[in-house]
Amino acid sequence: MPSELEQLLAGTSRTFAAAIPLLEAPLRDEVTVAYLLLRIADTFEDAEAWTPEARTQALLSFEESVVSGSSMPLVAPPGFDAAHQALLAEAPALFRHLASFPGAARAAIVHHVTRTIAGMRAFLGATKPGRGLTLATTEDLYKYCYIVAGIVGELLTDLFVEATPSLRRVAAPLQQDAAAFGEALQLVNILKDREGDAAEGRSFLPQTADLREVFARARASCVRAEAYTALLAAGGASGGVLAFTRFPLRVAIETLGALEERGAGAKIGRARVLAILAEEVGS
Helix, strand or coil: CCHHHHHHHHHHCCHHHHHHHHCCCCHHHHHHHHHHHHHHHHHHHCCCCCCHHHHHHHHHHHHHHHHHCCCCCCCCCCCCCHHHHHHHHCHHHHHHHHHHCCHHHHHHHHHHHHHHHHHHHHHHHHECCCCCEECCCHHHHHHHHHHHHHHHHHHHHHHHHHHCHHHHHHHHHHHHHHHHHHHHHHHHHHHHCHHHHHHCCCECCCCCCCHHHHHHHHHHHHHHHHHHHHHHHHCCCCHHHHHHHHHHHHHHHHHHHHHHHHCCCCCCCHHHHHHHHHHHHHC
16 A cells, blocks of 8 residues: 555544555555545535535535546645644545546446535535534434445445456345445444534434434344355455455444443443454454
């Protein structure tokens, strides 16, 4: 992985900064660029110092840049750390890397990243000035999880299949569970962080939501995500792809169990996360 991408990844991610290096080249670079483009979109969506209208316009302009393949350095909204400022300043470098990818990989990244950005823009209508996103119903919650995570699962699947021809014979069933893979990770994070999000003015969990239902949905998505990783293995996915997908899923499943047992904010601890990572690297 180019050093500048590695630095940007380390500064803006934890779990994915550990997981993406498990992938083999050139897939590793493709996933890194896709992830960093999505982090830029997240930054604009979360820009609470801006009005929802300003955030929407920033996302629209960024979407147009992704389609055209060119961008000037971007300016991070107020309130973001130096790592995110550096990420936006390096946007032109991301587009140069994107342009160097094979056509199918580049097209998949552009297609799914722009789908995500368009979905984010639609959800900004539920945002009040000076506050984060507020979702009104569980249906909105699941739609939002699809936009920001389910589509990522679909993007990853397209890149996996393109990188590993043997996966083409299982591409259709993989895509059936691809969104569930992303949703599992996102729902667990939302359940884990729900008190902190509320304190900071974000409400991904609607006030009317039945937590038992959301936990059941998260558990069901984890089961489907396990089926997804098993299908990757059966289709001949590389060791790097298997480690990359199983590591965050195992963390999510154990975190979900901790949340069910101990309540909001429960974590499995960094030592356990590192142990899971070591197990996947060694498998």
